[in-house]
Every structure is written in structure tokens, then in C-alpha cells.
Amino acid sequence: VIFVLAMVIVIITLIVTIIVKQVVRVVPHKHTMIIERLGKFRRQCRPGWHCIVPFIDRIRKIDWCYSEAFKSYNSIESRMVHKNVDLVDLREKVLDFGQQPVITKDLAAVNIDAVTYYKVNDPRLAVLRIVNLPYELELLTMATLRDIMADLSLDDSLCSRDLINQRLMDHLHNDCLRFGVTITRVEIQNLLMNATMTDAMTKQLIAERNRRSIVLIADGKRQTSVIQSVADATVQIINSDAWKVVQIANAKANAQVKMNLASADADVLKITQEALNECKSGLKAVEYHLKLKYMQDLAQNCKFDEVEIVEEGAMQGFMK
Numbered sequence: 001v002i003f004v005l006a007m008v009i010v011i012i013t014l015i016v017t018i019i020v021k022q023v024v025r026v027v028p029h030k031h032t033m034i035i036e037r038l039g040k041f042r043r044q045c046r047p048g049w050h051c052i053v054p055f056i057d058r059i060r061k062i063d064w065c066y067s068e069a070f071k072s073y074n075s076i077e078s079r080m081v082h083k084n085v086d087l088v089d090l091r092e093k094v095l096d097f098g099q100q101p102v103i104t105k106d107l108a109a110v111n112i113d114a115v116t117y118y119k120v121n122d123p124r125l126a127v128l129r130i131v132n133l134p135y136e137l138e139l140l141t142m143a144t145l146r147d148i149m150a151d152l153s154l155d156d157s158l159c160s161r162d163l164i165n166q167r168l169m170d171h172l173h174n175d176c177l178r179f180g181v182t183i184t185r186v187e188i189q190n191l192l193m194n195a196t197m198t199d200a201m202t203k204q205l206i207a208e209r210n211r212r213s214i215v216l217i218a219d220g221k222r223q224t225s226v227i228q229s230v231a232d233a234t235v236q237i238i239n240s241d242a243w244k245v246v247q248i249a250n251a252k253a254n255a256q257v258k259m260n261l262a263s264a265d266a267d268v269l270k271i272t273q274e275a276l277n278e279c280k281s282g283l284k285a286v287e288y289h290l291k292l293k294y295m296q297d298l299a300q301n302c303k304f305d306e307v308e309i310v311e312e313g314a315m316q317g318f319m320k
Contacts, residue, residue, distance in 0.1 A: 042057060059086045060127060061084050064085050117185040122180025140176075276288060
């Protein structure tokens with residue numbers, strides 16, 4: 001009898017435990033749970049404990065993807081793991097899709113690695129309007145990213161990560177509102193090219209740097225030539241101004257000398273005229289000096305043993 005009683009107590013305890021486990025459910029913080037009654041949406045359970053009517057109410061199972069890190073050789077990589085869960089996580093989550101091939105506007109094939117940060121705002125829409133939210137976000141992100149990269153050239157893609165992030169976030173934000181999801185951040189981690197493309201980019205970079213070097217050297221020579229020309233022109237202007245000043249000074253000096261000589265000649269003529277007047281000679285001072293000059297030039301140019309000076313008019317008969 002005691003054994004049977006103990007067995008009954010154990011069975012009752014197990015039944016009560018199973019019923020309590022099925023009826024009472026505890027929702028953790030920052031999580032929620034969707035309850036269906038007879039296949040229809042009933043309510044949304046917030047964090048705390050909730051009672052569920054057995055056989056009538058049912059917890060909606062959700063097909064969800066998680067990013068799981070694992071060690072591969074000497075590096076840590078991530079992969080997507082699909083699970084059926086009954087709780088919707090309301091915390092911010094990240095989706096790392098790994099490297100995906102895309103083609104740019106100039107038909108360059110590159111591998112792009114992007115991550116998306118998202119948060120569920122409306123669990124009802126995220127569960128009932130879409131089958132697998134993370135998987136759909138992955139496909140939507142990659143399709144949008146391919147469209148964005150198709151509008152950009154390779155050079156623009158390498159230099160415009162912020163632009164790509166902003167455009168990708170704008171597209172995803174508008175598309176994900178109908179799923180009750182908010183995209184908080186999008187980041188392009190890597191843009192990788194194959195070896196051939198990398199070698200071509202390296203050669204292009206070296207050629208561009210050589211071109212810039214040649215341009216800088218030529219520009220330096222041009223500036224040097226301009227500066228030298230300006231310096232030469234300045235020297236010529238200074239020399240010209242100096243020559244002009246010297247010529248003006250020489251002209252003024254020569255004029256002053258001539259003025260002094262003329263003044264001296266005038267004084268000599270005045271003194272000579274006064275002397276001739278005292279001698280009561282009828283000669284003018286100018287005539288006297290002209291005749292004296294004539295005699296001096298004649299003495300220098302002609303060699304005579306004797307020179308005789310005769311009166312004016314004495315040779316008139318001889319000349320006839």
C-alpha cells in the first residue's frame with residue numbers, strides 16, 4: 001500500500017510539473033514570445049511570467065538564424081546557424097555575411113564583406129510577416145549592395161565607403177520598416193580584389209605617382225624659370241634706371257662745363273675788349289682771338305724757318 005501510494009504521489013507530481021511547465025512560461029528580459037490560440041495570433045508576452053491555456057494556446061515557433069563564431073585554422077570565422085526558437089530577441093544583433101562577389105560599374109569583380117546591425121521593434125510583424133528574418137535580411141542586404149556597387153566604378157568604391165554605407169542603410173531602413181525591424185548601422189569591412197586586379201592597381205598607382213613626380217618637377221622648373229625671368233627683368237630695369245641716371249648726370253655735368261667754358265670765354269672776350277679799347281685799337285675782341293687762333297693753328301700745321309707778320313693789306317698788291 002505504501003509503495004502504491006508513493007507511486008501515485010510521484011505520478012501526480014510529474015503530471016503537475018508537466019502541466020505547470022506547459023502552463024507557466026517565463027520570458028527573459030529583452031525578449032518576447034508570440035502566443036497563438038487555435039492557430040490565430042492571440043497575444044505578445046513581455047518579459048516576466050505568463051500562463052498559457054493547455055491544448056488551446058500554443059507558442060509560435062520561429063525559424064531564426066544566428067551568427068556563430070568558430071575557429072578555422074589560425075583565424076576565427078563566423079557562420080550562420082539555423083534554429084527553431086520560441087523567443088524573439090529584442091536586443092541589437094549583427095549579421096556578418098562573409099565575403100560576397102559583386103561587379104562594379106566598370107565591370108571589375110571584387111569581393112565585399114559587410115555587416116549589418118539591426119534590432120526588432122515589432123516582434124509580431126517580424127514573426128508573422130516573414131519566415132526567417134535574419135536570412136531575409138541577408139539576402140536583401142546583398143541584393144541592395146550589388147545594386148549600389150553596380151552604380152559605382154572601382155575607384156569610387158575604394159574611396160567612398162561612407163557613401164556606400166549611407167546608401168545601403170537608407171535602402172534597408174525603408175525596406176525593413178514593414179518587417180518591424182530597424183537597421184541601426186551598416187559597415188563595409190573589406191573590399192578585396194583578385195591578384196590580377198591588385199597587380200594592375202599597383203601598376204596604375206606607381207604610374208600615377210611617377211606622373212605626379214614628373215609634373216611636380218616640371219612645375220618646379222617652370223616656377224624657377226619664372227622667378228629667374230622676373231629677377232633678370234628686375235636687374236635690367238635697375239640697370240636701365242641706373243644708366244639713365246648716369247646719362248642725366250653726365251649731361252648735366254657737360255652742360256655745366258660748357259656753361260663754365262662759355263662764361264670763361266665771355267670773361268676773356270670782355271677783358272680782351274677792354275685791353276684793345278685802352279690801346280685804341282679798332283679790332284674787336286672776337287676778331288683778335290680768331291686771328292690769334294688762326295696764327296696758332298698755322299704754326300702747328302705748317303713748318304717754317306721764319307715767320308714774318310705784316311700789316312693788313314700789304315699783300316693785296318702781291319695777290320693781284
